[in-house]
Amino acid sequence: MRQKQSLRIAIFLSVLALFVGCNANGQSPADDSTSAFGQYVEILDSAQCDTNLIQLLNSDTSKWIADKTVRDYYRQHHEPLWYTRQGVSPDADSLLCYLRRELPLNGLDTTAFYVPEISANLDVIHRLAFDSVNCSINEVLPQLDFLLSKAYVRFTAGQRYGFTRPSQFLNRLDYKAAGGYARLFDYDIKAPDYEEAIQSLLSEERLSFLYASKPQGYMYNALRQQMTDTTAVAERAKIALNIERCRWQIKQPTSEERCIIVNIPSLHLWATCPDSVVPMRICCGSVSHKTPLLCSEINYLQVNPEWIIPLNIIKAEVAGHAGDSAYFARNEYSIVDRASNDTLSVASVSKADLRSGRLRVVQKCGPRNSLGRIVFRFPNNFSIYLHDTNNRSAFNRDHRTVSHGCVRVQKPFDLACFLLPDATEWKLEQMRISMDIPPTTKRGKNYLKEHKEDPRPFRLISYQNVSPKVPVYILYYTSFLNPESGKIEFLPDLYGYDKAIKKEMGSLLK
Numbered sequence: 001m002r003q004k005q006s007l008r009i010a011i012f013l014s015v016l017a018l019f020v021g022c023n024a025n026g027q028s029p030a031d032d033s034t035s036a037f038g039q040y041v042e043i044l045d046s047a048q049c050d051t052n053l054i055q056l057l058n059s060d061t062s063k064w065i066a067d068k069t070v071r072d073y074y075r076q077h078h079e080p081l082w083y084t085r086q087g088v089s090p091d092a093d094s095l096l097c098y099l100r101r102e103l104p105l106n107g108l109d110t111t112a113f114y115v116p117e118i119s120a121n122l123d124v125i126h127r128l129a130f131d132s133v134n135c136s137i138n139e140v141l142p143q144l145d146f147l148l149s150k151a152y153v154r155f156t157a158g159q160r161y162g163f164t165r166p167s168q169f170l171n172r173l174d175y176k177a178a179g180g181y182a183r184l185f186d187y188d189i190k191a192p193d194y195e196e197a198i199q200s201l202l203s204e205e206r207l208s209f210l211y212a213s214k215p216q217g218y219m220y221n222a223l224r225q226q227m228t229d230t231t232a233v234a235e236r237a238k239i240a241l242n243i244e245r246c247r248w249q250i251k252q253p254t255s256e257e258r259c260i261i262v263n264i265p266s267l268h269l270w271a272t273c274p275d276s277v278v279p280m281r282i283c284c285g286s287v288s289h290k291t292p293l294l295c296s297e298i299n300y301l302q303v304n305p306e307w308i309i310p311l312n313i314i315k316a317e318v319a320g321h322a323g324d325s326a327y328f329a330r331n332e333y334s335i336v337d338r339a340s341n342d343t344l345s346v347a348s349v350s351k352a353d354l355r356s357g358r359l360r361v362v363q364k365c366g367p368r369n370s371l372g373r374i375v376f377r378f379p380n381n382f383s384i385y386l387h388d389t390n391n392r393s394a395f396n397r398d399h400r401t402v403s404h405g406c407v408r409v410q411k412p413f414d415l416a417c418f419l420l421p422d423a424t425e426w427k428l429e430q431m432r433i434s435m436d437i438p439p440t441t442k443r444g445k446n447y448l449k450e451h452k453e454d455p456r457p458f459r460l461i462s463y464q465n466v467s468p469k470v471p472v473y474i475l476y477y478t479s480f481l482n483p484e485s486g487k488i489e490f491l492p493d494l495y496g497y498d499k500a501i502k503k504e505m506g507s508l509l510k
Helices: 002-024 038-043 046-059 065-076 090-105 115-127 137-161 166-172 194-202 206-211 218-229 233-247 311-321 325-330 351-356 392-396 412-419 425-434 442-450 497-508
Strands: 259-263 268-273 276-285 294-303 333-337 359-363 374-377 401-403 407-409 463-475 479-481 488-490
Touching: 038 137, 046 065, 046 137, 065 137, 065 194, 090 115, 090 137, 090 206, 090 218, 115 137, 137 194, 137 206, 137 233, 166 497, 194 206, 218 233, 218 479, 218 488, 233 479, 233 488, 233 497, 268 412, 276 392, 276 412, 294 412, 311 351, 325 333, 351 359, 374 412, 412 425, 412 463, 425 442
Parallel strands: 259 463, 276 401
Antiparallel strands: 259 268, 268 276, 276 407, 294 374, 294 463, 333 359, 479 488
């Protein structure tokens, strides 16, 4: 009896020793019997895989935050994310297939996302050809796992938030000696969330997260379709740069809203709503006075405005004429003390006084006013707006980058009508009369006859609220879906922003 009991204990200890021995090498007989690695699972050693992974982490010197986030994860958690002892996850082949298709359609280089290396590793694994390449399974699997994770995080975070940070590099392009760099990009933008990508990588829904990472909006869809339809190298390169603009997490116009779209390279504005488009030419900021990119809402318009000249223009263009009464009279400028609100004589004001900021220089309203007969106001950090102009011949030019940053519009009355869709006939007629546009109604014509001796300009309307407020988007796309034609247009890089994006993206571009 005692001999039988001893025999049972010995058998149990032998089986236990065999089980522990197998697991000491990371092996499990149950796993081995169903493993896709075949006979090579017998030499799959988790400890050796960990060692090889650590070597990969230590040799990876990429400064990309996406890569650093992946490295930090693996240093804390050594377990693989894309394979088990039973084989490689089908997600690996799905990711490779998706990258092969999507990267070219986004103008991105497959080598920047390790597609050749991932493809080669998966080929070795699927063919069980470890010996043929003189490469151990314990080297191939950790390398594959690391590259898959880096490619996944790089692509999902880049697609969701952009591969570049426009608020950083665009706002360090234009140095102004007096005030540092000009702020050219004033959109609020979300920073990439790499931890979000890591968490999705760990979930069972990682492929769904991957597929949902592409940019949203009609502009991206149109550019992606154009990339599919064209083989011209130059056009594809330009599309790739503009797709990057679609990735930035900024407020973008939609095809369903009532809004105003200004695209600087187009030198055009479109007042759009779901059932109509009002197009017009614009003049925008010169290269030395670039119109900033921003989103706001037009909240009121002003008819026959005075122009309070910004201090930077006073310093650059007005102060040099200090004491020249003829210059100030010719331009209908007056000088006002900011503290007392008194109008000063030109002869009493020096160049230093004008440059000090203590004085205002104001241009009288009327047909000679630089703002024209109407201005469309919206909150922004630059004191810019959409407005009419007293130099309408500029709209006949092809090159219309001529302003100090504001946007001059070719059809100001049409834009006013768009902003005031519920305005009465008499309200619009009052606006016409105030802007010296011939009236179209009997009531308006009679008004002019009755007041023909009155001084001009008429100011039947001065301020008019816009309610509801209308969004205005000032954009910069050199491959742009024209809201009127519905076609992609390829446009010149007026401010050099394409060049800046290309430099930032570097080897990511194909």
